[in-house]
Amino acid sequence: MCGYQGWFNCEGDGADLSWAHWARHGNQTPGPGNVTVDLWPELEEYDADERYPTNFVHMDGSSAEVFSSANRKTVLRHFKWMQDYGIDGAFVQRFANGVGNDKLRRHKDSVLKNAMDGSNQYGRAFAVMYDLSGMRTDDPQLVxxxxxxxxxxxxxxxDTAYLNHDGHPVVAIWGIGFSDNRPYSLEYCSELIDWFKQQGCTVMLGIPSFWREQTRDAVTDAMMHEVLRKADILSPWTIGRYRTPDQATRHAQEVWAKDQQWCDRNDLDFLPVVFPGFSWHNLIGAELNDIPRLKGQFLWSQIAAAKRIDASMIYVAMFDEVDEATAIFKCTNNPPVGAGVAFSDYEGLPSDFYLRLTGQAGRLLRGEIGDDFPFEEIVSPGLSEADQSPTAAD
Incomplete structure (x- = not known):
């Protein structure tokens, strides 16, 4: 399963949210000096009514265009890609601090409805993930x-496509137990978990990497483990916790393996998070390609390490997040150019490389392939498109 942000908007898409998540100044068209993404989407397959021009240009002088998550056709297209490449489905992100804003809620409702329809149409699964980040209240009624x-x-x-676990619909709650002075309490989180369990839901929690020892990114609170035991699935957030394949492998051996054992002892399931790389140069001014992708080696090192500690499922962060360059969907190696313009790319790899690699992760978890990095199988020019598809051998 992947995370699906669905938070991109464009002027004229009908959502009245202007250029959300594309532009630093959202009421102005994205262009040099006014952009917050580090990857640029590959729009070759998108229809004309899915493309929104910006003030950026490509090397050949053509206008650089982006997509909108408010466009139904685009969301359906993304879920078709999940089917095409053997990706099971997506957790659709829903920020709790936005559900009280009418425009944001309408947009998120639309994205969720389209994700639901796409899941049904293309045989994928979807689930709601409430992200508590930015929430300013302990009001239990909000979510x-x-x-x-x-x-x-x-x-x-x-809905028949909604993700179930042990016969119950899965609801994910992300942002519990982090040490960054969040204004909502563990007591609030405990009440929220109890309420969803009363609704008959399986509860998945997005938690800090070092939750078990309550160090570094996790709060130190005697209540922490008590709250986590109420859930059904624990999913520690790993973005930025390691930066190289070797570090990822060590993290799995030294942290994930013990997390898995703790979960086994407490009758919980464990869902490790993997990510392809990281960059937020245009968002905060950090170094471009801060955590390099290494042509897929970084992502696969995590996937293989998860398999070696007997993980039965993986959360891939994220399907569409070009903001921090963690996206796995189709992105271009021909991003906008110009003075002061800098974007990351897929290092010359096919635009669908990470979709294919994620599909291979599913095959690894099912025991259909070994954990050797399947680079040649994905990019070999001697294979037809059908032969290269991650689903071809399923």
């Missing part, structure tokens, strides 16, 4: 009322 509204208006949990 609860939103979930009830989703059941009333879309009946999402009963």
């Amino acid at each position: 609860q009322n939103d979930w009830l509204a989703l059941q009333r208006t879309m009946n999402v949990a009963q």
